[in-house]
Amino acid sequence: NGREVPYDPEQMRKIAEHPCYSEKACHAFGRCHLPVAPKCNIQCNYCVRDYDCVNESRPGVTSRVLTPEEALYLVRRVVKEYPYVKVIGIAGPGEPLANKETFEALRLVHEEFPKLIMCISTNGLLLPESIEELDRYGVGNVTVTLNAVDPEIGEKIVSHVTYQGKTYHGREAADILLSQQLKGIEMAVAKKMFVKINTVYIPGINDDHIVEIAKRVSEMGAYTFNVIPLIPQYKFADITPPTPKEKREMQDACAPYIKQMRHCARCRSDAIGKLGQDVQSCLYRSEKTEE
Ligand code: SF4
Ligand code: SF4
Numbered sequence: 001n002g003r004e005v006p007y008d009p010e011q012m013r014k015i016a017e018h019p020c021y022s023e024k025a026c027h028a029f030g031r032c033h034l035p036v037a038p039k040c041n042i043q044c045n046y047c048v049r050d051y052d053c054v055n056e057s058r059p060g061v062t063s064r065v066l067t068p069e070e071a072l073y074l075v076r077r078v079v080k081e082y083p084y085v086k087v088i089g090i091a092g093p094g095e096p097l098a099n100k101e102t103f104e105a106l107r108l109v110h111e112e113f114p115k116l117i118m119c120i121s122t123n124g125l126l127l128p129e130s131i132e133e134l135d136r137y138g139v140g141n142v143t144v145t146l147n148a149v150d151p152e153i154g155e156k157i158v159s160h161v162t163y164q165g166k167t168y169h170g171r172e173a174a175d176i177l178l179s180q181q182l183k184g185i186e187m188a189v190a191k192k193m194f195v196k197i198n199t200v201y202i203p204g205i206n207d208d209h210i211v212e213i214a215k216r217v218s219e220m221g222a223y224t225f226n227v228i229p230l231i232p233q234y235k236f237a238d239i240t241p242p243t244p245k246e247k248r249e250m251q252d253a254c255a256p257y258i259k260q261m262r263h264c265a266r267c268r269s270d271a272i273g274k275l276g277q278d279v280q281s282c283l284y285r286s287e288k289t290e291e
Helices: 009-017 068-081 100-112 127-136 151-157 170-188 207-220 244-254 282-285
Strands: 028-032 041-044 083-088 117-122 138-145 159-163 168-169 194-201 224-230 272-274
Touching: 009 138, 009 170, 028 068, 068 100, 068 170, 083 100, 100 117, 100 127, 117 127, 127 170, 151 159, 151 170, 159 170, 168 170, 168 207, 170 194, 170 207, 194 207, 194 244, 194 272, 207 224, 207 244, 224 244
Parallel strands: 028 083, 083 117, 117 138, 138 194, 194 224
Antiparallel strands: 028 272, 041 159, 159 168
């Protein structure tokens, strides 16, 4: 069930105080997302880019975008006003690693607040080339959205990827994405980062394959697995999403292989506070982290 690597106390804290990695922590501690990353480098067939990256969030209005300096300013306020917030995460509104502002924000925050737990979520395309820098800024928790470990299935889910200045489609796109994701997960585990896998449960597309994904990432040393029900839109608008019961059954089927995250709240990329008890609207309203 996940990896059996001994963790030092500092690493243990990255689970014990992270609301998404520990169900216990989610009642006591909070997270603050910094919406500094608007661009994306792939196109998932379930994503309309008018919204937050749905690999981590539910669609709604797009989160506002902050500059790295505004993000640092926000963190200063959050730390003072909401001391139970222990995690700073970057989860969009697009793909964090496709925006240089992500790295700048991580650097600024980590330099001033080295004790805060730093977290990112990513589609994985640029994870291998980003690992060193993420490690340098203290990122110890990485979520990778991985919807297939077979490119034949992956190709039904992603329509194109743009990598090193070139755009790829179809099978080629799925091949590049998968090989980068697997390489990135391996490198993150080697750096002793805690890896969470988000898998979007897409009936008729990857449902028969999800247990396979869970097995594979468990063998690779991922820490936890988060089954996310499809929100039907864009090319998958006609697919009926899994029911809560089906989602639970899928989690139960994956549970023998890897620890399941069952309390994901699908937060906006500008969420602040405890899961399900966000305070961001007041923070954004009352101060000038302005546009
Ligand atoms: Fe949308 Fe996120 Fe996929 Fe990019 S990675 S296309 S933002 S769901
Ligand atoms: Fe945690 Fe899920 Fe919210 Fe991400 S979307 S911060 S995994 S609860």
